[in-house]
Amino acid sequence: MAVTGFMLVCFISVHLLGNLSVFFGVDAINIYAEKLHSLGPVVWIFRMAILLLFAVHITFGIQLTVENSSASPEAYAIKKRLKTTFAAESMIYTGLIILVFLLYHLLHFTVHVVHTDAVSAVQTLVNGRPDVFTMIGKSFNNAFISIVYVIAMCALFLHLSHGLQSFIQTFGLNNGKTQDIVAGIGKLAAIFYGLAYIAIPLAFLFHIVKI
Amino acid sequence: MNLTLHVWRQKGPQDKGKLETYPAKDVSSDMSFLEMLDEVNDKLIKEGKDPIAFDHDCREGICGMCSSVVNGRPHGHQEKTTVCQLHMRQFEDGADIVVEPWLAKAFPIQKDLIVDRSALDVIMQAGGYTSCHTGGVVDANSLLIPKPVADFSMDAAECIGCGACIAACPNSSAMLFTSAKVAQLAVLPQGKAEAKDRVLEMTKAMLDEGFGNCTNHYECQEACPKGISVKFIATLNREYLKSFT
């Protein structure tokens, strides 16, 4: 869980950096996309590796949840929550929301089979490059698409707000003094990832970035 | 004080069990929780009814035998206190108190509030010891251990094996208990020799006994009457990773 979770965090970090290039004009993200595609087979190796990561993470996540609920079959008449958080208790649900979103996201921006009117923008060339910028912009000008992305990124925020500090503990990198600090930094970092990802659809939706 | 108890009653391991309501009248606020139960039991016995079965031994917070979830918290709401050391002055007059046993697949209920905790013994037998020749008594100070290391080990060794951590854990994981037992030996020279085998054997025993996996909710630390810190879980994880090197 922790190993794959950490690798997925690495992936979403790189992915975020790439995506934030929409804030630097039409060319920035188009150049980024072109570079990525020009890597050819390397991109495919990375895609397969990331899909494999997701598959392992999800399989372990489901197995873990099943094992743990079978270890605690009975519920107390009253149970006080002492230290745990909503985020920690809903890991499997936020995880599954991210999974559904992931499939939708791939159909949308990778396979180009949903919202075809918006994604068709990628067919036109701007400065000799496929216009990824306008594809993204047109999509997020659609309130429905933006809201779906925002909801999914809220789930990602919750997942990370437990997951980030959790993997530090699982790797044994904590001690008595760092415990609370790690939990705090984990939450802050989760807020950062959440806000940074949410900024992209909202920037287009509210025409802060114009296509 | 007058209280209303809602106590888990279950005739035996196979019985279904349910919460039953009993009045506890004229309770002294200086009584411990178990003394209060004793009085309720006296009355039940006089009425020819089956008394409430609960575990206890030392009644001074050191043996780890007492074990009840009181109003949704293992050992009740007072911090770092076993239920035998929980006093009735901690409750308000007229309060409703729900008393349940530890609930976990690995802790089958025997009767009422008594659960079978031998799964913890199995974990101990898997590696919670050091193998050494016992000869004459070793000279004092012949094996020097730095104070911070000794303190760390002693803090872990405070665990009395009550199982409240498991009762509090949403996954019924025994990670806090196991980590305390692994950590208390892992930092000492006597324990280092067998550290690799110990952590592997004890975590394997933990899972084989039907405890869940730790997902870092940290409920255990809050419930523990001895204030065992989840830092020992990080130590266990570290020892586990080290065992592969």
Ligand code: HEM
């Ligand atoms: C961008 C995607 C994702 C990232 C970055 C991510 C990250 C993480 C991290 C860092 C952890 C903590 C690991 C540990 O300490 O053991 C974790 C745990 C977990 N993840 Fe994910 N995850 C992602 C997607 C998913 C998905 C799609 C699922 C689908 C079911 C999922 C299910 C779980 C579960 C069940 C846990 C363990 C729960 C727990 O610790 O209580 N995750 N994840």
Ligand code: SF4
């Ligand atoms: S760690 Fe604390 S709660 Fe768990 S068995 Fe030891 S003393 Fe009891």
Ligand code: FES
């Ligand atoms: S009876 Fe010994 S700790 Fe409570």
